[in-house]
Amino acid sequence: MRRYLEPRLLGLHLGALIAIVTCVALANWQWERAHGQNVPSVSNASFAELSPLRDFLPRSSIGVKTTVTGTWLPKAQIIAQERPQDGRKLIIANPGEPRHGIDYELGRWFVDVLKLDDGSVIGVVRGWRAGGQLAKPSTGRATVTGYLQPSEDSPDVNIFIKSTGGDVPLALTTTQIVERAGLTAHDGYLVQATASPGLKPVTPIYSSAIKINLQWQNVLYTFNWIVFAVIVGFMWIRVVQDETENKVLGADVAQ
Amino acid sequence: MNNSAQDIQGTWTFFKYMALIVGTVLLALTGLLIYVRGFGNEKPELYEAAWTAHGWLFPIYVVATFALAQKLKWSLPKTVLVMIAGTVPLMSFIAERNVAKEINVAKEIADIS
Numbered sequence: 095m096r097r098y099l100e101p102r103l104l105g106l107h108l109g110a111l112i113a114i115v116t117c118v119a120l121a122n123w124q125w126e127r128a129h130g131q132n133v134p135s136v137s138n139a140s141f142a143e144l145s146p147l148r149d150f151l152p153r154s155s156i157g158v159k160t161t162v163t164g165t166w167l168p169k170a171q172i173i174a175q176e177r178p179q180d181g182r183k184l185i186i187a188n189p190g191e192p193r194h195g196i197d198y199e200l201g202r203w204f205v206d207v208l209k210l211d212d213g214s215v216i217g218v219v220r221g222w223r224a225g226g227q228l229a230k231p232s233t234g235r236a237t238v239t240g241y242l243q244p245s246e247d248s249p250d251v252n253i254f255i256k257s258t259g260g261d262v263p264l265a266l267t268t269t270q271i272v273e274r275a276g277l278t279a280h281d282g283y284l285v286q287a288t289a290s291p292g293l294k295p296v297t298p299i300y301s302s303a304i305k306i307n308l309q310w311q312n313v314l315y316t317f318n319w320i321v322f323a324v325i326v327g328f329m330w331i332r333v334v335q336d337e338t339e340n341k342v343l344g345a346d347v348a349q
Numbered sequence: 350m351n352n353s354a355q356d357i358q359g360t361w362t363f364f365k366y367m368a369l370i371v372g373t374v375l376l377a378l379t380g381l382l383i384y385v386r387g388f389g390n391e392k393p394e395l396y397e398a399a400w401t402a403h404g405w406l407f408p409i410y411v412v413a414t415f416a417l418a419q420k421l422k423w424s425l426p427k428t429v430l431v432m433i434a435g436t437v438p439l440m441s442f443i444a445e446r447n448v449a450k451e452i453n454v455a456k457e458i459a460d461i462s
Contacts (some may be wrong), residue, residue, distance in 0.1 A: 106425070138362070248398075311397055311400075311401065314401050314404065314405075315401075315404060318404045318405065321408045322408060322411075325408055325411055325412060325415075328415075329415050332415070332419065335426060
């Protein structure tokens with residue numbers, strides 16, 4: 095045992111251990127990336143932390159309940175057409191599968207824009223209603239509690255909204271909110287936890303971080319790093335064997 | 350040719366082909382990288398596949414290098430340098446040429462003895 099712990103071999107041991115630990119850490123990192131978990135999940139965080147201005151809504155913030163205070167901009171109301179009350183029904187379970195019909199009652203989501211005290215805005219889905227009757231835009235100051243949702247044009251979002259004609263944009267996007275309000279908007283939107291009077295509550299499309307499909311590229315990289323760790327371990331053993339054997343042989347010759 | 354020369358021959362052939370393959374793939378990757386990053390083109394379908402290919406060919410090259418290093422009794426720093434050559438465009442070709450010279454010398458010595 096002692097011949098393996100000679101001072102000249104300690105550097106080799108240290109180097110090998112660092113290399114193996116690094117490979118394993120990188121394998122772990124790629125494995126997490128393969129499952130789309132590269133962002134730690136947060137909760138109980140403030141709105142500003144959950145939804146950083148001038149940045150995309152982090153995956154970990156999706157579906158998180160948060161509270162904001164501000165003033166309504168009644169002229170910026172957006173009406174999202176052809177919507178179910180339960181937003182989850184918009185999700186395409188199997189990408190590529192054609193959708194022929196819809197199995198829900200069509201209605202509208204009434205989206206009002208709330209201007210926060212820092213001058214930025216966020217879109218708020220206040221509720222759903224079937225039929226032709228519109229909802230009056232909200233006015234005045236309000237504190238809103240709701241669930242954060244990604245902009246519907248972000249690459250992770252995979253939803254289908256059946257168009258019944260007309261040239262009304264169907265997806266609810268940050269761009270749309272910016273255009274309507276003329277101010278910097280937080281990415282995505284909020285779905286009010288309790289609907290405004292006269293409207294029914296909307297179930298958010300995503301209740302938690304979007305489950306993204308397994309990324310095969312990253313799975314392959316994971317195995318790559320494991321293979322590297324094994325190779326380093328193998329080389330380490332071989333080099334240590336050689337070094338210690340040479341030493342013993344050398345000693346024999348010297349005697 | 351005696352036994353030890355034949356022994357080295359197989360390991361050398363394995364290393365030679367791996368060095369050439371890794372070098373070629375790396376050159377293709379460099380070209381793709383310039384094409385995508387330098388000229389702002391869309392990633393071609395081959396792009397990800399080429400990276401994955403390099404990710405798997407490089408460990409084999411590392412094993413081949415180590416096997417040869419054991420046969421030729423290389424020092425550890427030299428072994429590691431030849432391994433790293435597999436990650437630098439064109440370097441694996443240069444490494445392969447240098448090792449080829451060494452092999453020829455080793456073969457001559459083996460043939461004489």
